[in-house]
Amino acid sequence: MAYNSFTAQAETKLDNKCRIVIPAFYRDGLGEEFRISLGFDKCLYIMENKVFDNISRQISKLPLNSSAKLARRFNAFSFTAKTDKQGRVVVPPQLRKALGFEIGEQIVLAGMGPYIEVWSEKAFESAVALSPEESDILMSYMNFDYDEPDATDEENEL
Secondary structure (H helix, E strand, C coil), X not given: CCCCCECCEEEEECCCCCEEECCHHHHHHHCCCEEEEECCCCXXXXXXXXXXXXXXXHHHCCCHHHHHHHHHHHHCCEXXXXXXXXXXXECCHHHXXXXXXXXXXXXXXXXXXXXXXXXXXXXXHHHHCCCHHHHHHHHHHCCCCCCCCCHHHHHHHC
């Protein structure tokens, strides 16, 4: 099953009607109706219904004693949503309360491949900050060649 791949980030504010603007470059991949759910960090997830259904199905296959909290957090705090004509979506009160979102607060939307994360600006800054040690660890995972192989590279690998 193919999913849209969301990248980039955008900033918006939680308006006085508890709405945020979903930029057009994200809306195009979400479809008319989508899911907004409590994330596993201090954020929300916005995703296509088929992505939500797939994750929910995978959670349901886990042993109950290890998945109940995960399922509760993901499924019980999930809402079907759609944007209005201006591209705004209401953030449900349960989700605002869970994350402490305030009216007028600066909000960051971050594309994460199959879903979009929604953060308060302060929480996002904290989430992306790296210590030198964390940076070194992450860089050690990125052991790949940025250049496309040429004929001599392929010959050397054989």
